[in-house]
Amino acid sequence: MFDGINRRVVSLWFPRLASDRALRARPVAGPFALTLKENNANRIYCLNAAAEREGLHRGMSFSDARAFCIDLQSRPADPLGDARFLAALRRWATRYCPWVGYEGGDGLVMDITGSAHLQGGERGLLTDLRQHLGRAGLSVRIGLGDTRGAAWAFARHGEGVAAPGEGAEMLSEMPVAGLRLPPDHIEALQRLGLRTIGQLAASPRAPLARRFGPGLLMRLDQALGRQPEEISPEPDPPHYGVRMSLPEPIGLEADVMAGTGRLLDRLCAKLKDRGTGARTLCLTLRRVDGDSQHVELRLARPLRDAARILPLFERGIGDVDAGFGIDQMRLEAVQVEKLPDEQIGHSGAGGQGRLDDLITRIGTRIGLDNVVRYLPADSHIPERSFIVAPAAWSKPEGTWTVPRPRPLILFPPEPITATGAQPPQSFRWRRMRLTILRVSGPERIAPEWWFDDPNWRSGMRDYWRVETRQGRRLWLFYTPQNPGWFVQGEFA
Template sequence: MCAGVSRRVISLWFPRLASDRVLRHGAITGPFALTLTEQNVNRIYCLNTSAERQGLHRGMAFSDARAFCPDLQSRPAQPEMDQQFLAGLRRWATRYSPWVGIEGDDGLVLDITGAAHLFGGETMMLTDLRQRLDGMGLNVQIGLGDTRGAAWALAHFAEGVAPAGEMLASLGPLPVAALRLDADTVTALKRMGLRSIGQLAKAPRAPLARRFGSGLLMRLDQALGQQPEQISPQQEPPHYGVQLNLPEPIGLEADVMAGTARLLERLCRKLEDRQTGARMLKLTLRRVDQQARNVELRLARPMRDPALILSLFARNIGKVDAGFGIDHMRLEATQVEPLRPEQVSHSHSDREVGLDDLITRIGTRVGLENIQRFLPADSHIPERSFMIVPAASSRAESFSAGSRPRPLIMFPPEPISASGPRPPQQFRWRRMRLTTLSATGPERIAPEWWLDDENWQRGFRDYWCVQTEQGRRLWLFHTPQNPGWFVQGEFA
């Protein structure tokens, strides 16, 4: 900061950020609210001014709100979308200052020290800021002061501007809650008769420190400028996108592939610089009639080899209708994963890479989510000892049955006619008459009582490995509680 220049901070509070975000895409006349389920109760998450005038408020049960306001319109809240929208507003606000941070879930903080003169002064900057936000359909409350705490207090409790060097005079009438204190501390201060910041600033500090700790006085000093508080601008996430403007429209598949190759070389250099690889790529081809055609590619492993990725693009690029020509191409890695340099051996890594490439090639035809693999699961119940997951998002793991063998083929239990606790000497299964040659067991498996599985409601099972004279090696079990015999698997 230059000598003689006082620090100035703007706080932007969007009290209806979530509802404003939704209503920007389609205006709704009358009461409107967003709802969110909390602890099995559907409550109001955010609402517009019309709903507030009807007496509704945040945290109110949605059923009660509908009783008070029968014409209330609602939609489910999407907090993750709200945070993405707030992040976009933060990037937009850098037009006023490079030092912009996010304040909580619904606010921004800007350090405009030395920047206000670029807009004709603080008044002109605030006017321009408000007009642009109003044009976006956003309700905003703005505070400006020497400190982050003072700007926040003004934005939330007395929208306005605190003259430079007069923080106590501006904040004195505001309630102590304007110091960003928790509810319990605010209640305790009110019981002591300290309701405003001015009263708190005049109170003896030692008793306050003993009772409330250093946090209370730290917030007071930060607001009045007696203790520094930094504003840390968020680092922009890396953008993995490249584009190519063509002087003349192209339409041949070979030309589109050549343009894609140039884009891939530039994109893969970006990926290599950040030691990442692409898992999902999107190629946008804009035609001269301003219509766009998208080609998406999903990979079974992170990759940054331009030649290999280009060969995978070839199939879908050939299906694109170029119309009267393509004059703009854009390639973006929409999902990336770490891919650091590593030394590989021909015995292991090459085999895995080859399998991933095969999954990718098949996935471009049938979809990666349709290629699945079996993985072991932590359960001693045979039916729950494995799970089926997409092969592209998982790694192969070896099954370990311990000291107990498990059949290669497993199917739902099939009943057979037999009695007694030991395997029958002769039985019929799948229209075959089989004779027991030898039997190994029993292995008793108890049900997992914490899971509601109707197939195991009969209780525990005694499993046997039965070798028949006909060559079949089957996995049988007996249920002592409700006597019966079943075949559930066959060994190789």
């Protein structure tokens, strides 16, 4: 790519990326750590310099860490947020060179060949990097060399800068861990007495290849520049936006709908090519006076069918103030999701599609998150046997599996006056005198000991299905440990 020019690579390592990001948002003084649950145990995920000085380290049990350091402050880790933050850093680093890629989950690699002079040379570029990252509150170690492997080793084992052509000499004194090898390979090489890269490079290659495979020699050759290693920059995310400039301003609702339909045809073609569907659409209408009107449409399901999406814009477009006319229209899919092609039967999927469109129409009036559905939950406790989820972000999956029927109407327990462990012959409930005709039960339900629910502190319950002569079909329960009778539900 750059014939006759020495390749120069910068490696950025953020040893405390997660904790630095957390402390940027909410600074604390003293030892601090982020915890992550692994195999039913909380462990140290990342920690600041003050916690490291107390002898704490990554992977350590959080309970052990609190025993060593009673002043330790902690928060739950957010690996997805850390990944998004690293992606933002990658985009920021493109100000120095166009070739910026990821180096694991806590580093970046930059090919600054031919770009360093724009920052006053390599020294100026590295100084500017340190200053900006330091002001952002990020700990960083920087390595610069002729190869990606050398830069990686310098950043993580000495933070060195090698002049052009001197990378091999500096690498010879570095540990074999600087070759990006698996931990078991590093341990085996150290047992053989090969502790530095120089010792490894001077050893016969054939025995090494037989014992460790070709990966070891490949990493060695990449670091020394004998074998090329590319740096692939991350591609820019696809842009789902189309626009249309109008020769004459328009203002009628029908004209705006027609223009929106044309934009939808082009946008849906882009979505189909990439196997995605739109969840949120934004229509921007620019008026001749320079002002803009925005119409946002949130869909209950990802779609790329222009014929189905267009009618859903009617309500929003009907509220647009066109002023003296609209001369430009822009449609953008703000949020997209994967939507692969599906095989449908001869009956099609019209029923589900109409339900999704109905949810979208109702959501435009009251908010899409306010349209909810009930879903089964894995719990034998009546109050916890279901969850309420937004219909747009869930699917009607599964069925309730219970040993006995459950009432259609469930409400908080209401006490009634009765004695004994058997259902009373008559009782008063909600100012009504009821006489029992038939009973079925009991069904004993024990509390879930892992939840501290105040409603279940009275212990186990014996549930009875009761039919009264007055026509009411109720769900009663008795608490043996704290004797009492209650009504909790009513059957249809």
